[in-house]
Amino acid sequence: MTDHTTLPHRFFLSISLLSILAGSQPDLTKELVSLRSSSESGVIRLNDDTVSKFITSVATPRPYSLIIFFNSADLNSNPLQEFLSEFAFVSASFIANNNNNNRSDVANKLFFCEIDESSDSESFGLFGIQFLPQICLVDPLMENLQDKTGRMEEEDVDGTAESVLEFIESRTNLTVGPLRRPPLLSKTQISVIAALITISAPFLIKKVLNGETIFNNNRVWQYGAVLVYFFSVSGTMHNIIKGVPMFVRDHQDSNKLVFFYEGANFQLGAEGFSVGLLYNVVGLLLAYVSYALVRVRNVSEQRVVMMLAMVVSLLAVKKVVYLNNWKTGYQIQTYWPSSWH
DSSP states (O other): OOOOGGGHHHHHHHHHHHHHHHHHHHHHHHHHHHHHTTTSSSSOOOHHHHIIIIITSOOOOOOEEEEEEOOGGGGOHHHHHHHHHHHHHHHHHHHHOOSSSHHHHHHTTTEEEEEEETTHHHHHHHTTTOSEEEEEEEEOOOOOTTGGBBBBOOOGSSSSSSHHHHHHHSSSSOOSSSSSOOSSSHHOOOOOOOOHHHHHHHHHHHHHHHTSSSGHHHHHHHHHHHHHHHHTTTHHHHHHTTTSSOEEEEOOTTTTTOOOOOSSSSOOOOHHHHHHHHHHHHHHHHHHHHHTTGOOOOHHHHHHHHHHHHHHHHHHHHHHHHHHHHOOOOOOOOOOOGGGG
């Protein structure tokens, strides 16, 4: 026989539990709003504790979505930080376009967040991040954080705010609105620059007409040629296009910097500059021997300088060959005249 006296009690208890759960989720939303307001761009820095608090410990459906930018300060990568800045532009634009009285509920449905691998590696493991940069949308129904359907495709990660905006609007029913980029120069800076140009224009024109500019100085062209040669042989254009960092932090010791990376699949900027400097030494010595040393009348002095130039060049080339072998494992074979064997 059923104890009917307990039914009202059970119903009341169920309603109370639902009320508590329904009340706790808006509290989380208010806390996210508070965290967002404390950030200049509106991007919330998540750690292992807040990931648990706002994602893994919250029952689905959550009353909000999170779009997360995965970062790593240890990589010291300029393109990665530039993409984070673009991500922040989208965050600030979304808040500015939707945080008015009529659309404040829209602004509280999506929160922009960042997780840094260098300090919160456990969260990286939860999401199973394999490459950077990476952006993931945690919608209200997502339970498996390693589900790749919520991530940007690798070919879509182009480092621009427009790609982030398109990703958000294609995966949610929310509208970010127009991007509000800060002007490159403020009105005060533009006024100062215009005033300086106006004041200096007569003096500059006079210098040009009299041939007294730096472009009339042969040494400027000489130094410029050396710099062009250095940047060409050091792979500077490759570093700029690919966004190669000068160095990275050692994963085993964060206080140690790595300037030379062993392995043919990745090259740091410091490696290219070091090899480029060695090439530059050989090139400058060759130029000096070809154009300056031949004008020295003292034969003994010519021979001494020539021997020094050959020894330094040999050591520089030997160092380049050694670095190439260390990095790639490829051995360069030397061939001596048959009469030397």
